[in-house]
Amino acid sequence: xxxxxxxxxxxxxQSESGAGLSAQEVACKKWAENQGKSLSGxxxxxxxxxxxxxxxxxxxxRAIDALSKGDILLVSRLDRLSRDLYGGIIIEEAxxxxxxxxxxxxxxxxxxxxxASIMIRQMIRVVAGFERNLIKLRTKSAMAAKKLxxxxxxxxxxxFRLGQGKLLEPNPEEQAILVKIRELRMEGMSxxxxxxxxxxxxxxxxxxxxxxxxxxxxxMKKIAA
Numbered sequence: 001x002x003x004x005x006x007x008x009x010x011x012x013x014q015s016e017s018g019a020g021l022s023a024q025e026v027a028c029k030k031w032a033e034n035q036g037k038s039l040s041g042x043x044x045x046x047x048x049x050x051x052x053x054x055x056x057x058x059x060x061x062r063a064i065d066a067l068s069k070g071d072i073l074l075v076s077r078l079d080r081l082s083r084d085l086y087g088g089i090i091i092e093e094a095x096x097x098x099x100x101x102x103x104x105x106x107x108x109x110x111x112x113x114x115x116a117s118i119m120i121r122q123m124i125r126v127v128a129g130f131e132r133n134l135i136k137l138r139t140k141s142a143m144a145a146k147k148l149x150x151x152x153x154x155x156x157x158x159x160f161r162l163g164q165g166k167l168l169e170p171n172p173e174e175q176a177i178l179v180k181i182r183e184l185r186m187e188g189m190s191x192x193x194x195x196x197x198x199x200x201x202x203x204x205x206x207x208x209x210x211x212x213x214x215x216x217x218x219x220m221k222k223i224a225a
Contacts, residue, residue, distance in 0.1 A: 002040035002071045003032045003103075006063045008080045010049045021046070024076040027105045031074060039074075041066055050083030054090055064091075069099040078108045158206060158219055177203060181219055191216040 005028035007021050021044060032039050043063035054060060060081075063073055073095055075081050081102065082088035095102050156162055159178050163169035180203065184194045195211035198204070205211050 001037070002068070003035070003037050003074050004063050004066055004071065005029075005032075005039050005042045005074045006045075006060060006080065007042065007076070008045045008048055008050070008060075010047065024080065027076045028074050031103070031105045040071075050079055050081075051087065053087060054094065060091070064094050064098065067095065067098040067100040071098070071100040072103045073100060074103045074105070076104070077106045078104050174206070178219060181216065185220065191220075 005025065007024040007028070009021055009024075025042060028042075029039060041063070043059040043066075045057060045059040048057055048059075067073060078088075081091050092102060156168065159171060159174045160168045161171040161174075177198070180198070181194055184197060189197065191213035195213055195216050198216075199210045205215055209215075
C-alpha cells in the first residue's frame with residue numbers, strides 16, 4: 001500500500017493560513033507515519049478553487065493516475081479534494097476505479113463505504129458548496145457597493161483613471177479617443193474599420209497597444225454607459 005498526498009490552496013491568503021500547503025503537508029506526513037508509512041508522493045495545486053472540475057486540475061489527475069490497487073489518496077480535509085457535491089462524487093469514482101481509497105487526516109469517513117459515512121461526506125460537500133456560494137454573494141454585494149460609491153472595481157476602464165481616495169475620474173486623453181471612436185462610428189464605420197483608422201493615425205489603446213475590433217467594441221460599451 002502506498003500513500004499519496006494531495007495538497008490544494010485556492011488563494012495567497014490561504015497559503016499563509018492554517019490551511020496552507022505546509023500545514024497540509026505536515027498533517028499528511030504525520031498521518032502516514034501513524035500508519036507506519038511514509039508518503040510515496042505529494043501532488044500540489046495552487047490557485048485552484050474547490051469547485052474546479054477534475055479535468056482542469058492537472059495535479060489531482062496525476063495523483064489519481066499514480067494510484068494502484070490498495071493505495072490511498074490522502075488529504076488534510078475532504079474539502080481539499082472538492083467543495084462541490086457532484087465534483088466530489090466524480091473524484092471518488094475515479095479513485096474507486098483504480099481500486100484505491102481516499103483518506104482524510106480530519107477523519108471524515110472517507111475510508112468507509114457504509115451509508116452513514118457516504119451521507120456524512122455528501123453533507124460536508126453540501127455545506128462547503130453553501131459556504132462557497134455565500135462568499136460569492138458577499139463579494140458580489142461588496143463590489144456593487146464599491147461601484148455605487150464610484151470606487152475602483154477590478155481593472156480601471158478605458159477613459160478613466162484612479163484619482164484621490166481610490167475614486168475613478170475621467171482621463172482627458174482617453175476620453176478624447178472615445179469621442180473620436182464615437183464620431184467614426186456615426187460616420188458608419190465598422191469596428192474593424194475604426195480600429196484600422198485609429199492605428200493608421202497612431203492613436204493607440206492604453207499602453208500603446210494597437211486597436212482591434214474587440215477592443216473597439218469594449219470601448220463602445222464605455223461610451224454607451
